Amino acid sequence: MPLFFETCYDGILSQSVIREEAARMYLTSFIHRDELLRIVERWLCGRPEPLDAMLLTRIFICDGYVLGETLETVIGEIVGKLYCGEFRKERIRSKGELRDALCHITGEISPRMAYLFGCYRQNPEYFYYQTPVNGVLCIDDGGRLIAAYRIKRAKRIAEKANRRIANWIFQTVQDKALAMAGARAKKSGIPLDQLITPQEQMDREFIEAEESIADSFRQGTIRFDRSSVTIDDIGGVKILGTEEQLAKIEAALRSDRSIGVGERESFYGSYEASSLILDIPWDPEEVCRKYRDSKSWEKYVNRGISASELKKGIEPLVENAEARIKVELILSTPEAMVESELGNSIHEERIISQRDFKPYKGYIPTNVEFLLEYLFAVGLGPSTEIKGVPIKLWGRYLPDTLVMFIRELFQLPQYDLFH
Numbered sequence: 001m002p003l004f005f006e007t008c009y010d011g012i013l014s015q016s017v018i019r020e021e022a023a024r025m026y027l028t029s030f031i032h033r034d035e036l037l038r039i040v041e042r043w044l045c046g047r048p049e050p051l052d053a054m055l056l057t058r059i060f061i062c063d064g065y066v067l068g069e070t071l072e073t074v075i076g077e078i079v080g081k082l083y084c085g086e087f088r089k090e091r092i093r094s095k096g097e098l099r100d101a102l103c104h105i106t107g108e109i110s111p112r113m114a115y116l117f118g119c120y121r122q123n124p125e126y127f128y129y130q131t132p133v134n135g136v137l138c139i140d141d142g143g144r145l146i147a148a149y150r151i152k153r154a155k156r157i158a159e160k161a162n163r164r165i166a167n168w169i170f171q172t173v174q175d176k177a178l179a180m181a182g183a184r185a186k187k188s189g190i191p192l193d194q195l196i197t198p199q200e201q202m203d204r205e206f207i208e209a210e211e212s213i214a215d216s217f218r219q220g221t222i223r224f225d226r227s228s229v230t231i232d233d234i235g236g237v238k239i240l241g242t243e244e245q246l247a248k249i250e251a252a253l254r255s256d257r258s259i260g261v262g263e264r265e266s267f268y269g270s271y272e273a274s275s276l277i278l279d280i281p282w283d284p285e286e287v288c289r290k291y292r293d294s295k296s297w298e299k300y301v302n303r304g305i306s307a308s309e310l311k312k313g314i315e316p317l318v319e320n321a322e323a324r325i326k327v328e329l330i331l332s333t334p335e336a337m338v339e340s341e342l343g344n345s346i347h348e349e350r351i352i353s354q355r356d357f358k359p360y361k362g363y364i365p366t367n368v369e370f371l372l373e374y375l376f377a378v379g380l381g382p383s384t385e386i387k388g389v390p391i392k393l394w395g396r397y398l399p400d401t402l403v404m405f406i407r408e409l410f411q412l413p414q415y416d417l418f419h
Helices: 008-015 033-044 052-080 095-102 111-122 154-188 199-219 243-255 284-293 296-300 334-342 347-356 363-380 399-409
Strands: 087-094 132-140 145-151 235-240 265-267 273-281 324-332
Touching: 033 052, 033 363, 052 132, 052 145, 052 235, 052 273, 052 284, 052 324, 052 363, 087 095, 095 132, 095 145, 095 334, 111 334, 154 199, 154 347, 154 363, 199 363, 235 334, 243 273, 243 324, 284 296, 324 334, 363 399
Parallel strands: 235 324
Antiparallel strands: 087 132, 132 145, 145 235, 265 273, 273 324
16 A cells, blocks of 8 residues: 555645635644644534545554654653653553552652542542553652653543534524524614513524534534634643752753743642643654664554555655644642642543533534544544544434444444344
8 A cells, every 4th residue: 555645645635625714623742733634624524535534544653653752752851851860661551550650759748648648549449540541651760750741542632622612612602692682682673782582582592503503514614713722732741840840940941942832821729730832843763763663563553554564664654744743741749749640639530520511512512522532533443444424513413322433443343232
């Protein structure tokens, strides 16, 4: 099978007329973010193209590998500014592994930290031990956790993109419903703020506005503000240190002309940390060399692409890629880290809260999340061909339906008691 940019990529671009302002889920940690988002736009509008599944597979292989290698380089450089000794890296697949490592923190242990460590050791399962994560821990020569990095999982990306898009859709639906009310007020010759509308009519107008948005997707005329759907933290790094050490790291990064450092976002209260978005270059020559030398292609043999092609390397895939990516850097003290993983601000509780608190719970944002999760499943699945995209933004689906579609992708049997 010919390589990515020599065949299907050029055909897709020549066949598609894409508006710059159009609906986008802009993942700035990916080097093929524009190509990916063109696919997302087509799928949101129910207009997939024949080679989309192959494109997704190649993008996720290439961009995932580049992001992982770049995060490894970045963490080495940042940790080197803080610690003089050697450190080892440990791959983790569950939050329990991270929390086990946290319990080996040495130095000054506050009574609160000691209490949380004791609670965790008594009943680790209570602390969401099996939560899946795609990450790496950095452990110093004394066995102490000093840093970590991760790539956000597909489910979390879909949820975050859904929240961004849902907020935009909700505001648009409200604006349309308000315009309908304004037209009625004008027809009645009264100011809008004096218009009394029965709840039944307000509900009907909201539904009509929602259906209008759904039809805009169906017709391919929807417009999004790119800034409202940009996600900068697909790749993330967390550094542990004292306040003085963390300030030193931030100052060093801001003085590095090769790195763009965004405004600091500080969190207070139950969750305390500082977040910086880094705009960083990556090294195509080094990444491509490591892909070959480490035989990294072996990790992707179950993705619908032959081993012989995977062995050829990723050089053709990176020729037209973005030269820089964005990642999130979290600066945290050990005590704040322990609180965020074992205490009042435990990460899983924040996820549950985000899922429960949605200002707009219509069928469109639900479909957006389902569709994006399906899109990632296609790109990470065992086949580079699909019959079509089964989820339409103007349809209605249960979570069970999404599970059925994804099981079909991975050629798994359904859970049927009778046949």
